[in-house]
Amino acid sequence: MIVTLHLIVLALYGLATALVLAPFMGFRAAPRALAIAVPCAGAAVHVVAISQLTLVGLGPALSMLALCLVLLQLASERLLRGSAVSFVAAPLATVLVGLSILSGLAPAAEAAAARNLWFVLHVALSVLGLALMALAFIAAALYLLQFRELKARRFGQVFQLFPPLERLDQLNRFALVAGFPALTLGVLLALGYGAEFSGGLHVAKAQVVWGIFTWVVLGWTVWVRVVRHWAGRRAALASIAGFGAVLLVYVALKLTQPGAERFL
Amino acid sequence: MGGGEGIKVVGVNHRTAPLDVRERFAHGAHEVPRALARVMAAGATGGVLLSTCNRTEFYLVADDEPALDAVWSLLGERLPVAAVGGAREYGYIARDRDAVRHLYRVSSGLDSMILGESQIQGQVREAWEASRAQAGPVLHRLFQTALHVGSRVRTETGLGMGTASAASAGVAVAGKIFGDLAGRSALILGAGDMAELAATCLNDEGVQITLVANRTPERARAIAERLGARAVSLDEAWSHFATTDIAICSTAAPHAVVTWERVGGVIGGGARRGRPLCILDLAVPRDVDPSLAQLENVFLYDVDDLQTVAAHATARRRDEIPAAERIVEEETDLFWAWYGGLGVVPTIKELRQRMDDLRAHELERALRQLGHLSPEDRARVEQFSEALLNKFLHHPTVALKTAAEAGRGYGLLEAVRRLFGMEPPA
Numbered sequence A: 001m002i003v004t005l006h007l008i009v010l011a012l013y014g015l016a017t018a019l020v021l022a023p024f025m026g027f028r029a030a031p032r033a034l035a036i037a038v039p040c041a042g043a044a045v046h047v048v049a050i051s052q053l054t055l056v057g058l059g060p061a062l063s064m065l066a067l068c069l070v071l072l073q074l075a076s077e078r079l080l081r082g083s084a085v086s087f088v089a090a091p092l093a094t095v096l097v098g099l100s101i102l103s104g105l106a107p108a109a110e111a112a113a114a115r116n117l118w119f120v121l122h123v124a125l126s127v128l129g130l131a132l133m134a135l136a137f138i139a140a141a142l143y144l145l146q147f148r149e150l151k152a153r154r155f156g157q158v159f160q161l162f163p164p165l166e167r168l169d170q171l172n173r174f175a176l177v178a179g180f181p182a183l184t185l186g187v188l189l190a191l192g193y194g195a196e197f198s199g200g201l202h203v204a205k206a207q208v209v210w211g212i213f214t215w216v217v218l219g220w221t222v223w224v225r226v227v228r229h230w231a232g233r234r235a236a237l238a239s240i241a242g243f244g245a246v247l248l249v250y251v252a253l254k255l256t257q258p259g260a261e262r263f264l
Numbered sequence B: 001m002g003g004g005e006g007i008k009v010v011g012v013n014h015r016t017a018p019l020d021v022r023e024r025f026a027h028g029a030h031e032v033p034r035a036l037a038r039v040m041a042a043g044a045t046g047g048v049l050l051s052t053c054n055r056t057e058f059y060l061v062a063d064d065e066p067a068l069d070a071v072w073s074l075l076g077e078r079l080p081v082a083a084v085g086g087a088r089e090y091g092y093i094a095r096d097r098d099a100v101r102h103l104y105r106v107s108s109g110l111d112s113m114i115l116g117e118s119q120i121q122g123q124v125r126e127a128w129e130a131s132r133a134q135a136g137p138v139l140h141r142l143f144q145t146a147l148h149v150g151s152r153v154r155t156e157t158g159l160g161m162g163t164a165s166a167a168s169a170g171v172a173v174a175g176k177i178f179g180d181l182a183g184r185s186a187l188i189l190g191a192g193d194m195a196e197l198a199a200t201c202l203n204d205e206g207v208q209i210t211l212v213a214n215r216t217p218e219r220a221r222a223i224a225e226r227l228g229a230r231a232v233s234l235d236e237a238w239s240h241f242a243t244t245d246i247a248i249c250s251t252a253a254p255h256a257v258v259t260w261e262r263v264g265g266v267i268g269g270g271a272r273r274g275r276p277l278c279i280l281d282l283a284v285p286r287d288v289d290p291s292l293a294q295l296e297n298v299f300l301y302d303v304d305d306l307q308t309v310a311a312h313a314t315a316r317r318r319d320e321i322p323a324a325e326r327i328v329e330e331e332t333d334l335f336w337a338w339y340g341g342l343g344v345v346p347t348i349k350e351l352r353q354r355m356d357d358l359r360a361h362e363l364e365r366a367l368r369q370l371g372h373l374s375p376e377d378r379a380r381v382e383q384f385s386e387a388l389l390n391k392f393l394h395h396p397t398v399a400l401k402t403a404a405e406a407g408r409g410y411g412l413l414e415a416v417r418r419l420f421g422m423e424p425p426a
Helices: A002-025 A032-051 A058-080 A086-103 A111-115 A117-151 A157-161 A165-197 A205-226 A232-256 B019-025 B029-041 B067-076 B096-107 B119-130 B132-156 B166-178 B193-204 B217-227 B234-242 B260-268 B290-294 B303-318 B321-340 B344-369 B375-405 B409-419
Strands: B006-013 B046-051 B055-062 B092-095 B185-189 B208-213 B230-232 B246-249 B277-281 B298-302
Touching (some): A002 A032, A032 A058, A058 A117, A117 A165, A117 A232, A165 A232, A165 B166, B006 B067, B006 B132, B029 B055, B046 B132, B055 B067, B055 B096, B096 B119, B119 B132, B166 B193, B166 B298, B166 B303, B185 B193, B185 B234, B193 B208, B208 B234, B230 B234, B298 B303, B344 B375
Parallel strands (some): B185 B208, B246 B277
Antiparallel strands (some): B006 B092, B046 B055
């Protein structure tokens, strides 16, 4: 049942991706109502699927990350008054759901932990923090593309379809500022859960390294934006560098620590 | 169809008359009631005057003559005495269904100089509102539906997408940098028409025009007054590049006046803190040294760039014409069906009732005087009166129905109501 629901989600997110990318392939843009309705339907089915999941293991975490991303994408439509975030978020969410199905959606270990509120909140907030970081990355990437087109005086599809620089900058700032407390709380809840229910911290070293690294990187990007008042292109580059570093470290650790199953 | 009362549009537009003629024919809001009163006095029963920089059109419910003559004479008086052919030379007339279709095409931007521009929708609304007292029920309905058609075309097709003039392209480009333009500041260098037009477009979006700098202070003052800005000399303007969001440059200088030496330090310095600056260089030859675009926070666009933006939009809009024309045709059919059948059925019913009451009244009076008649004969007389009434009413009824089917019922109804002393339709 869980896999079937995820396959439906995959199909709907795939369709949403095709709809938003259609103008870049020379097709007519889909009506806005349809471009919003399809990912909404996907997210609705996704919520049902997640509610039946045990939130332990790579597959469920990826699935949850995809859902957070789609919900943030839909929320950002209001801020940007357009569907630009979906150009990246829709295919990314589709890939994440596909990977979650391939990784297996059954819990790998410690299924009992999934019934603990501390643990559930830890997973939810950490994934939300990561999704907001991904959203900041998407806004930054769109910013740099639009910036390049505007400086080069090219007025094609990117100029027409992408949102204004200022709004992308605002979205990037919002995602970073909201993502940092979410991730911080997620990390603190993990520490609390370990101390309170697991008799101390018994987690893989890779998970600790990556968790702290991600927190530090996100903290740095928030610091340069809020304290050093970085904005525009410099802030976008910082976001992209930060998110890229987090991904690279994850892949490196995943390759060097293949046994860490709970490790997102 | 030619004569008889019906819907007419008579006027001139950007395709039939050059700018200097259109300027003469343009009517300010305060002139509309008097102009319409004159045409109404010539026999029109309804009138709306639509006057923009691209068209002056009288929409009338009228006979061909003499209301149309009144329009030509009214417009002709605004021409120089030397103009031989009069206003007719520049104008056109569309009648009935063509007139309806014409207004629908106008309100949807299909007939605009800049295809699909949306300003016309507001101008149609203003014209309708300014002429409410004289419009009459048919033109009320026509203008109401014209606004609906304009909205439908803009919602259901891409005819209004993008921007299609250099001035509005400047607004679009600035919008792609700043998002909401409300509250942004702009300065103008030069006092040409193009700069003023672009500034007006930005002003409409909520941009505050702070400065107008020009070599001739009088002209700068005149524009500054209109835009609520301050007039300064060119030399005073350079320091303001540190704070402004948008700069519109349109001087008549034969070489670049906005140079690296004058503003490079101001824009690249700490005062701006990296805030973007959008420079719209509308002058030919260009006013702005192109090397300024190398500064990271400077977005510099010249006339060619803005025309490229406009051309992109126009090309895309052209693809939407068939879809827009389909909507216009569909809505014209709907209006024509309404107009054709307007009040015909209730009028025929009322006419028959009125005639039957008369017949019954007169029959009763006659039968009182013919008391010797047998009941069979009385019945025969009554049948005779009914048959006679049916014969009398047959032709008017058929004529009304035929006129309704041809979309000309309204004019004939007016005549019937007047001839038979019936109340005018609500």
